Structure formats: structure tokens, C-alpha cells
Amino acid sequence: MTNNIKTSSLGYPRIGKNREWKKTLEAYWSGKINEETFRAEMAGIQLQHLKTQQQAGIALIPVNDFTFYDHVLDTAAMFGIVPSRYAYDGGDIPLDLYFAMARGNSAAPACEMTKWFNTNYHYIVPEIGGQTPRLIENKPLAAYRFAKEQAGIEGKPVIVGLYTFLKLSKGFAADKIVEVAARFLPVYVQLLQELQQEGVAWVQIDEPAIVTGLTGEEVELLGTIYREIAAAVPGLHVLLQTYFEAAEPLEALLELPVQGIGLDFVHDGGANLASIRRLGWPEDKWLGAGIIDGRNIWRSDLDAKLELVRALKSHVPDERLILQPSSSLLHVPVTVQGEDKLKPAVRQALAFADEKLAELSLIAAAAGEDGQVYAAALAESREALNVFRALPERGRQDVAEQVRSLDKLPDSRSLPFAERVKVQQQKWQLPLLPTTTIGSFPQTPEVRQARLKWRKGVWNQERYDGFIRQQIADAITFQEELGLDVLVHGEFERTDMVEFFGEKLAGYLFTKGGWVQSYGSRCVKPPVIYADVAFTGPMTVKESLYAQSLTSLPVKGMLTGPVTILNWSFVRDDLSREEVANQIALALRYEVQALEEAGIEMIQVDEPAIREGLPLKAEDHEQYLNWAVRSFRIATNHVKATTQIHTHMCYSEFNDMIGPISAMDADVISIETSRSHGELIVSFEEQEYDKGIGLGVYDIHSPRVPKVEEMTQAIERALRVLDAGQFWINPDCGLKTRGWEETGAALRNMVQAAVIVREKSGAVSR
Template sequence: MLKHNLGFPRIGEQRELKKACESYWNGKIDSVKLFEIGKKIRIENWNIQKHYGIDLIPCNDFSFYDHVLDMSFLIGSIPDSYFNLKFKNDIDLYFSMARGYQKHKFDIKAMEMTKWFNTNYHYIVPIFTKNQKFFIYSKKLFNEIKELNNIVDSTDKIKPVLIGPVTYLSLGKEKDNTFHKMDLIENIVSVYIEIINKLLNKGIKWIQLDEPILSMDLYDKEKEAFQYAYKKIYNYFSLSDVKIILTSYFDGILDNLSIIKNFNEYITAIHIDLVEDPNQLKDVLSFIKDSKTILSMGIVNGRNIWKNRYNDTIDKIKKAIFSIGKDRIMIAPSCSLIHIPIDLDKENNIHLDIKERMSFAKQKIKELNDIEKILEGDRNILLKNSFLIKKLENSTIIHNKEVKLRSDNISNKYIQRKNDFSIRQKKQKEKFNFPLFPTTTIGSLPQTKELRDIRNKFKNKKISEKEYVKKIKSFIIYAIKKQEEIGLDVLVHGEFERTDMVEYFSEKLNGILSTDYGWVQSYGSRCVKPPVIYGDVSRIGDMTTDWICFAQSNTNKFIKGMLTGPVTIIKWSFVRDDQPIYKTSYQIAFAIRDEVLSLEKLGINIIQIDEPALREGLPLKRKNWKYYFSWSIKSFRISSSGVKDETQIHTHMCYSEFNDIIKQISDLDADVITIESARSNMELLKNFSDFYYPNEIGPGVYDIHSPRIPSVMEIYDLIKKAANFLYKENIWINPDCGLKTRKWNEVLDSIKNMVKATKIARKELS
């Protein structure tokens, strides 16, 4: 029974990759040093996996920015506009695709970015042209095999990881509508065959092809592409020793077993996610029973940080052994471990009872070892695991009867505004009297090194609370002054007291904890520290009112209160696994509701409840959408529906395909929704127009994930395009997202251009 891993976190235990990339972008280190740091992280990762006895160690799971972008680079899927920049160093070409390039006479936008399936990880969207040819461009994959070969004693233990051809095409977009991206399957399979051939020549036996699209509802074109791709690869390599592991995760594959049946004989092993869908095991075993196919069982949770329940896992493995035999079984995490932190042992401030139930990436690898030992007869590991799980079942650390009672009894008065939007909008327009195209930002403003140092000093008790508060207030005053000078209509306080939009609230709520080193990559050098929801959640007291009210006292303009919504807190946290997710979400919703009412009572009449994770949390299969929306929309409405008609509720959503959930977005009943739409050139707005979306919308008019500064006319053109889709009276003007990751000079110049463009639009489009 082989133990293997699908991928390991690449940021480094101290976020070395983040610091190295940002130093390189700022010109503080050269590419040699950058590559040196990347190699050090890879070697550390490989040694960890070797130490815990992983039989097949993944290679090519490391990335300087994004593994989808790496795949584009490997197969030469690089748009001409970036090639034409003629960089001397390929890493600069690579980063220009992810971040844009604005220097000398060049001004190239970054490629579009969106969420990786239903996770909080972002990837760079490939762009395809009609009849596009693919070719091996990057040598990264082959160089890393050479590196790993110096650590393990045989290439038999090296398992290169590639995004499968059908999933890769599905992740991209056509440059125009003259073709379908799946029409490129013949061209792209040719380069995959070339890559596999080179891997075989290097002595590689096992190759992991990730096809998570198998967990989704597939169209005919995708089904045909699967049949063609894997038959073609098999025919070419049928006489070789290559062993293909077809890997899917994030949901079950039962709906697509009939498709896999058509090419099952062409693969050596199939990996399934038994964490997200444990019920698929019986049917998958029945499906492969009479074949030679090996089953890779994803039995260690790659997306959450709770310790494996060994009893349940051993039962699954024993069923599989009984059905197909031990020699046809592999065990692995459910998916790549890039979605969880690296090492729990570094955490020294977590209650021991809770910490004993937790497991990070390094510990997940060890869990595979434990499972193997239990199967070999070690009862002590099993008994200890069972004791730790049982220990917290009735713990007062976890359970609060009053909180449970409140969230278990939800009447209609908690999920309905007093009047519908048409009545509310009239009252709000009279109250606020904003001009056409009111301007605002999404909430956060630049988090400088000085600010981070102040927070760290306060956290480590090197400065007093009084000194800390004074410093944060000085940042707020500066931010208010700059926003007033630029001429924004609705201001924000900047969120300088917050390290992260979810982590901040976790520190103000019972039942949630923050880690010290639990960093996870979101995109590029952007890392987040997801909180851990371990018990019943309730509000300790006011969370934001002091800062928001202080900001309001320093301006005559309206300040927008900034909160994070319950669904986003759920989706961007590691959620307890001992009760249904909706119960936890309702508990958080009531805590946010209490904060909303406190803000309103203190005179804050514009309140934004961010839900950027609403779309990303959508189940991969449509048949599961109804259940998801039943609790997610209800959660938002619990948090937002207690206010008066005159109080304006905003929400914000990140990169999303809205066309298939536009009704549900409308059901949120937010007065104003802001969305990311600049990178897609306002394409998303057509969905709102076709649906006749009734409420107000703030389409993002510039991309904040890139350092480039958009011109006035570039922003004006986007406003003009938005006005072609939407009622002008319902349009707000704002950036794509929060500005915390950008520098002040970038932010000020960009917002100045945004306001100038808005003034032109008011004149030209009124």
C-alpha cells in the first residue's frame, strides 16, 4: 500500500517565499537569490515528506506565484502581448502575466485572476486563441526533478504533478467567440505527450495528472475531450512503464463514472476525495473491481486542520482491501495541502485540549504514517486518537447552550428588512443626497511596514495600549484627510487595526481562535491566516464601533462601517467538524447582526457586510446548490436585516461568475453590492443587466491586484461600459477590492484618476 501526497505548501514555514518575491519585485534581491530561496523551500518540503515515509513525493507542486500560471508557462501558453515585452529573464515575463507591467513605454495589464474551484486560492486564468499551438517552454519541471533526485535514492519515488489537459483547458478563456476552448484538445495533448516522454527519459515512472473538473457537472465537449486525451496518451505510451494517477478532489466523481469508464483502462490509478464525499467509495470500488486500476484513497483532510478520525478511516480502507486487495490501494490526503498551514508544533498559544485535535500539513503527512501503523496492528495510536475526539464532546470550551438556543430558533423577523428596496432606496436618496455615480473604496487601505511594526509591538507588549491606540488613530486621520482631498463621496476608516478581514473578527468572538504561524497562500505573495472555529460562536462586545465612530468624528462626510459577513468568516476559516456548517454560520450571523445594530445606534448609517466568499463557497455540483443557498443567504439576511430603511447596507464580492447565481445575489437584498469586474472588462455586468438586477451596484473600475496605475480615460471607458449595462442612477464607482496590499503612492494616484474619470462621466453621461 503506497503512501503519497498530492502537493505541499510552498510559502515556507516563515513565509520565506512571500518575502523573497516582494523583495525581488522591489529590486532588493536579484533572480539568483530568489531562485536560491525557492530551492531551499522545495528541499525542506521534500525532506519532511521523506522523513515521514512518503513513498511517492510530489514534484512541480512548488510555484513562485501560481501553479496554473506555471502550467501555462510550461506549455508555452503565453499571450503575445507579454512575449513582446522581450524580458531578458523568464521570471520577469512570468511575473508580468500575474502582476502586469507598467514601465517605460509599456503598459500591460495583468491577466485575469479567479478562484480555484470552491477554495480561497486564486489562479491566473489562461487565455486561448483559435488553433493555438502548444510547446514546451519552461524547464522548471525538469530542473526540479533533478533537484529531488539528489534527495531520494530512486526516480521511482518522484511523482511529477501536472494539471490534466481537460481541466487546464476548462480553467481558461477563449480570446474570442469563434471557437470553443475544448477544440484545442488535440493540440494540447500533443505537448503533454512530449512532456511525458521527456519524464520517462529521466527515469520517472509515476505521473499525477490533476483533473478536479471530474468533480463537476460536465458538458459534452468536456466528456469527449477526456475520451480523446487519455486514449491518445495511452496509445502512445502503452508499451512503456509510465503510470498515470488520474487525480480528482473537492467532491465526488460518481456523476462522471460513465465518462471515466470510457478511458479507465488507459490509467494506472484513480484518486478520489473521500473527505468531501465519503459515500462514493462503495460505487467506485464496484466500478474498478474487475479491472487492474489502483484506487488512491484521499482519506486525510487537505482543506481543514482537524485531526483525522482514525476509526472511520480504517473502516474505509478495510472495505477497500476486502473489495480489491491491499496491493491495489494507495492512501493520500484528499487534495493538495497548499490549503492548510505548515506546522502545528510552532503554535504555543492554543488551549491544549483544542490543539490536541488539530493537524497542519506536516502532521497530515505523519497521519498517513499512523494509518499505516494501525493497519499493521498498532492499537495504541488508534486508542489515543479515539480518546482525544471523545474528550471534547461535552466540553464547555466547545459548547454554549444559550448560543445554540438563539441560532436554533430563527423567525422571519430576523431575515426580512422592514420594507422592500424600492421604498428603502427612495428614503436613502433623500437622506444621503449623493451625486450621480457616488465614489467610495471597498474598505481597507495600505498596510505599511510602519503599521505592521506598530501592531507587532503592541501584540508583543512592547508598547502600551494607549500608545497603540494613538498610533492607529493617527493613521485613520491621515486616511480621512487624503480621501477628502481626493474627493471621495463615502469614506472608510482604512481598517488599520486589522491584520486581516476575518482574523480580526475571530479575535473578538467566543468560539474562534487565531494562530500565530498558520499562514496559507491566497495568491502570489498574498498570505492569510485563517482562524479556527472550534466551538459555539458569540460576540464578546462591540468589535468595530470605537474605530468607526472615531473616523466619523473627523469628517463631515459619511463613513462606511466595515464588517465581514458570516459566510465569508465560515469559508475563510477552518470550521469545526462536529456539527452541520449551517449551525455555525447562523451563530456568526447573529454576532454580526448585534454589531450592525450597535453601529446604527451610534449614528453610522452606511454599513458594509462583506461576502467575497459567497460564490467561491458554492458546491461544485448544481444538485447541492439549493442546500448551500438555503443557509448562506439566510445567514447574510440575519446579519443585515435588523436596521431601519434609511440605513444603507452594502456588501462586496470577489472574482465570480455571477450568471448562474444572479437570483441568489438578488435574494441577499443588499442595498448596494460591489463586485470585482475590471480584469474581466465589465463582462460580468451583462448578467446583472439581463436579470434586471433591481438594487445598486458598484462595479470595480480598476484592478487592485496589480501595481499598475490605470489612466483616467481607461477608468472612464469602464464607467461608460457599465452605464450601457445598468441604470446610471444605480451605479457606484469603486476599486475592484480592498487596498491593503498596495502602496500608498499607487493607491492615491489610482483613486485620484478614478475620481477624475467619475467627474467626466457625470458630465458626459448624465
């Protein structure tokens, strides 16, 4: 039987099996290699990625998914969209200017960075002002030529679609999007014409913004964009690619003049298949069927995938069916190879990028030919999943009983905030505009080396504990000398704000090489929730108590919240995310209690990822927010009225979250505003927030040290809409990735700015 089903990849992890990409970037930034060496090494990494997909038997291999920092930044730079503060002259964009937009420099702050839809990947937000878009460099064309010349691959260029690019940008009013699109359409057309002239067969145009919902005007705009493209490049095969959710209304997309449409059949809740069954599939279009999970790390149930493919084949002929992951694989690690420390039952249930591509090829072959040829491979996969699913730790009765008993727990603090705040002010006696940090201090090479020596057994527990105590003592002295009002212990014992807790909770496992890109060169190794999560003993009390013993100032206990632990982990896929979040919340409840009983009565439970878990469709927001807020309250609402609960959030669109954030009932929230240039302050001009709040006054993701005047202005602007009695002064996030010198300089300026504003107000205490 002939197999006409094609396979495709939507994007491959950039970082490399051993994070070669990250190391090359950081070597260039630190001046260890020059630009020529940097580009040569990056080309080698790119070539290896192409060959890996070629060897996996993928028919349509993506090109231009590789980047030096971020694919959205690439798109902006390609069209000359550079903010005016960089004094760009309109010519070629030098590499250092490209990186300055991402990281800032001594002359100008970085562009805003925010989450890519509901993932933990961050993109650089384009700033579209009055620039005239021009095709500075056809990056997809260069990537296509590279793949063809270096590996003999007829690649499939990947482009961020115009609609999505504009939806992800800032700098123009929402009602001007049609006018802005008209300015960009000619350069998009030019880009595609050059690809067609080169002989490109397929182009993947990513339009994930479609899945967030379309108004009638937006459907019309999409029609305008793709009709103009179709008229300009009539022979080019365009795959309009969506992912992360169902594409609705699908009937509107089916009318667009494109040759193929890519749909996510993993994270769509069954809606895409239901739409195809209802509408049928046009005879003149290809279907890119995203059947392998591009965002999680579990082996596929191949029987279920084959059943899905058979359902699709009843509507789409084999020769127009393309099997692919549900999204780019940049959200998963590179390969399971090397994970020899995991027990076999678990290791065999994992599939990273390379294994997912192998699954894809197997499914395509088994779906298109005599299934008996692949019976042994299918049986092997089936048995591996059965063994994994039967592990006893995945069905603990004690955990299930605790979750069932949640309705018996109180749903609120013992006193409402309006009454709590009075007793807390009396207890803590903090100055007006108290200064603090978000939690972590620089993780120096010395700290990382000490941890590595301890993990390898070179240092025993006593020596490592002594080292950590010295780091904590130095951090307390450092903060006291700076004049901070509320201190932290620095988190030197923690590799990662989620991994640290996962290592101390039941139900987690950890990989050796399971790294994924978070932003820029920042890579994280998400822990894996493979079984029921449960508390096993105090996790943070020892370090917090030691830090508090060194100072008379309050020291915050530092925890990561249940929704962030959930969203920044790879999560088992046999339970709802709500149920897993509740398991985590119950475990953290015990930890909060242990801290309070030990005398730590300022406790920060960070939820930087609560918004990124928000469903992409507005109609699903309320259900998610209800259980997300509930899980936070499960973890925190049992403390005394005088115990002050803090939380922290990153990159939140605060104006549409103010109600749920208030419902979390934290006494103090800190939130990022620096990269968004204070735009979140507008939320408080429109809505009232009655609890304590710290709006980050400087950006920790850039090495730039802001001046005192700059932070003073940020504080004073916030105080136009916030009461000074509720306002805290802090950086916008933790300081783990910064150096001590820049950290000291920035915090010193921050404290000085707070003092200046206090003196102007004529008050020194609440």
C-alpha cells in the same frame, strides 16, 4: 504481515514553515536580491519540502507541485500561452514576463485571477487565443531531476491535466474545446514522453474539473485525451487524480486507459465509496484513496479512517491501494510545532500538513499489519479527540437556543428596495455616480510595527489607540482631499478581515504559524472556529464613530459577512456549515445594531467569499445559496429603512449569481470586474439588476496605476447597460496591500473619471 499499501502526497504547502517562500518572492520583486539568488533560495526551500515528505515515510512524493507563483500559470507558461499584450517573441519566457502575467507591469495589465474551485486559493487564468502551444520548458522533468539529484527521491511529477487546464482557461468559445484540446494534445504527449524516457514511474495528472459534472461530450473528450496519452506512453503509470468532490460518473472514469484513479473520500459525501461498492474496482487499476482531509486542520479520527480503509480493502487489494490526503496540502499550514500558546486540549486536536503526513503513514501501517503494534498510538489519538470534543464551549445551550429561534426572526427589511431607495436618496443626498472605496487602506510597515509593539506589550493600549486614531484622521483627510463622496476609516486596527472579528467573538482560536497561501505571495492566517460562535461586545463601533466625528461626509461601518467569515476560517467539523454560519450571523446582527444605534447608518457587510463556497455540483447550488443568503439577511435585515446596507464580492461569476445576490437585499453591492476586463457587464445586458452596484473600475492586486481615460471608458461601458442612478464608482477590492503613493494616484484618477462622466451626463446629483 507484509504491508503492501503505499502512501502518497498530492502536494505540499509552498510557503515554508516561516513563510520563507513569500519573503524570497517579495525580496526579488523589491530588487533586494537578483535572479540568481532568488532561484538559489527557492531551490533550497523546494529541497526542504522534499526532505520533509521523505522523512515522513511517504512513498510517492510529488514533484512539480512547487512553483514561483501559481501552478496553473506555470502550465500556461510551459506551453508558451502568453497573451499578445505582452509582446512575447515566442522564445524562453523570462522570469519578469512570468511575473508580469501574474501581477501586471507598466505596459500591460495582469491576467485575470480567480478562485481555485471552491477554495480560497487563487489561480491565474490562462488566456488561450491563437497561440500555437509548444513545450517551452519541461518543468515536471526539471523537478523530477532536481529531486533525484538533490535528495535521491524518485518523485511523482504532478501535472495539471489538459481537460482541467482548458476548463479553467478563457479566450475561446465553450463549444470549441475539442478543437483547442487537439492543439494541446501533442505537447502534453511530448511532455509525458520525455518523462518516460527519463525513467519516471508514476505521473499524477490532476483533473479536479471532472468532479463538477460531466456531459456525454466531455466524457468523450476525456476518452480521446487519455487514449492518445496511453498510446504514446504505454509504460508510464498515470494516476488520474480528482479531488474536492465525488467523481461522477465513476464508471466512465474506470473505462479510461489509465493505471490509477485518485478519489476524494473526505469531501464526497460518501458517494465515491458507494460507487465502488456498486461497481466494484477493476483488477488492473490502482486506487489513490484520499482519506485524510487536505483542506481542514483537525486531527483525524483514526478509528473511522481505518474502518474506511477496511471497506476499501474489500474491493481493492493492498498492492493496488495508495493512501493519500484528499487534495494537495497547499490549503493547510505547514506544522503544528510552535503552537505553544494554545491550550493542550485544542493543540492536540490539530493536524497541519506535517501531522497529516504522519497520520497517513500510521494509518497505512496499522491497516496493513497487526493492529496491536499500533494500539498505543491509536489510543493516544482517540483520547486527544475525546478530550477536545468534551470541551464545554463546544456545546453552549444559549447559542443552540438562539439558532433554534431563527424562524421567529423577520425574513426581510421593513420596506422593499423600491421604497427604501427613495428615503435613502432623500437622507444621503449623494451626487450621481458616488465614489467610494471598499474599506481598507495601505497597511504600511509602520502600522504593522505598531500593532506588533502593542501585542508584545511594548506599547500600552492608550498609546496604540492614539496611533490608530491618528491613522484614521490622516485617512479621512486623505479621502476628503481626493474628493471621495463616501468615506471609510481605513481598517488600520485590523490584521485581516476575518481574523479581526474572530478575535472579538467567542468560539475562535488563533495560531502563531497557521499561514496558507491565498494568491502569489499573499498569505493569510485563517482563524479557527473550534467552538460555538457568540457575540461578546461591540467590535467596530469605536473606530467607526471616531472617523465619523472627523467629517460631515458619510463614513461606512465595515464588517465581514457571515459566509465569508465561515469560508475564510478553518471550521469545526462536527456541525453543518449552515449551522455555524447562522451562529456567526446572529453575532453580527448584534454588531450591526450597535453601529446603527451609534449613528453609523451606512454599513458594509462584505461577502467576497460567498461564491467560493458554492458546491461544485450544480444540483447542490440551490440549497447552499438559500442558507447563505438567509445568513446575510439574519445579520442585516433588522435595520431602519434609511440605513444603507452595502456588500462587496470578489471574482464572482455574476451571471449565474444575479438572483441570489439580489435576494440578499443589500442596497449597494460592489463587485470585481477589472481583471475580467469588464466581462461581467455582459450579465446586465442579459439580466436586470435593480439595486445599487459598483463595478470595480481598477485592479488593486497590481501595482499598476490605470489612466483616467481607461477608467472613464470602463464607467461609460457599464452605463450602456446600467442606469446612472444605481451606479457607484470604486476600486475592485480593498487597498490594504498597496502603497500610499500608488493608492493616491489611482484614486485621484478614479475620482477624475467619475467627474468627467458626470459632466458628460449633465447631472451632478441624483
